Amino acid sequence: MNIANIPNKIATFLKEVRLEMKKVNWPTRETAIRYTLIVIGISVVVAMYLGGLDVLFTTLLKKFVL
Template identity: 35%
Template sequence: MAEKGNWSKMLKFFREVKAELKKVNWPNRDKLVSYTMVVIVSILLISLFIGGVDLVFSNLVRLIILD
């Protein structure tokens, strides 16, 4: 008997999820492509910055240890 209640709760949950997803304002293809490009460029810039900082600090540590 308890399993029947669990199934009905799950079905209700998925119906509510479906209803909420219909309310979402999905971007069109052009916006999606532009947002994706912003994310990719941001990731590249941040990774270059972190890589540069890592290179500087690793060289500083190397100089301190070797001297």
């Protein structure tokens, strides 16, 4: 590997990245917000479910084992 070629390779890489980024089908602002809210909502539901299981098993362990 020739050290003199490194700047050229970096420049080529960045040009290719720029071209690929232009090809990306970016979501609209509304779509991104909607998907973000869906992810947050599902995360809250899963956290509540797991928290409920934790409380249930903690209560059962304290009652029957400890």
